[in-house]
Amino acid sequence: MTVPCSQQDHGADNALEPPVCPWVIGCTIPLEDSTGTVYAHLRTHGFIRRHTDRAPCPWPLCPQEMQWRNVARHILERHIQVRVQCTICGNIYTRNETLQAHMYVCMETYFNAMLAEDHQSN
Ligand SMILES: [Zn+2]
Ligand SMILES: [Zn+2]
Numbered sequence: 855m856t857v858p859c860s861q862q863d864h865g866a867d868n869a870l871e872p873p874v875c876p877w878v879i880g881c882t883i884p885l886e887d888s889t890g891t892v893y894a895h896l897r898t899h900g901f902i903r904r905h906t907d908r909a910p911c912p913w914p915l916c917p918q919e920m921q922w923r924n925v926a927r928h929i930l931e932r933h934i935q936v937r938v939q940c941t942i943c944g945n946i947y948t949r950n951e952t953l954q955a956h957m958y959v960c961m962e963t964y965f966n967a968m969l970a971e972d973h974q975s976n
């Protein structure tokens with residue numbers, strides 16, 4: 855089966871799973887990277903406030919309280935684009951599982967390189 859070219863966008867980026875809505879199971883409204891999208895999404899689920907109101911973050915189990923005008927950015931930074939960093943090589947990953955898998959390989963490469971250097975300097 856073939857997909858028409860016009861329907862395909864940058865295939866390489868599709869490896870990342872799209873962020874999943876935490877409020878309604880099976881919700882298919884996109885929840886990604888613009889604050890406008892996030893506010894629109896929040897409104898659909900009944901989180902309607904003025905931007906100057908202080909409110910708890912609507913994300914489940916998040917204890918933070920902030921001005922509503924900061925909520926969308928907070929959600930994007932803290933809950934959607936979670937960035938984790940490899941302490942060995944500094945590579946940044948968006949998912950903990952991916953980082954864990956990477957670090958096994960990275961650590962091995964690192965130690966092998968150290969061993970190789972030791973041998974050379976002898
Ligand atoms: Zn939703
Ligand atoms: Zn939060």
Ligand SMILES: [Zn+2]
Nearest residue numbers: 940942943960
């Ligand atoms: Zn690494």
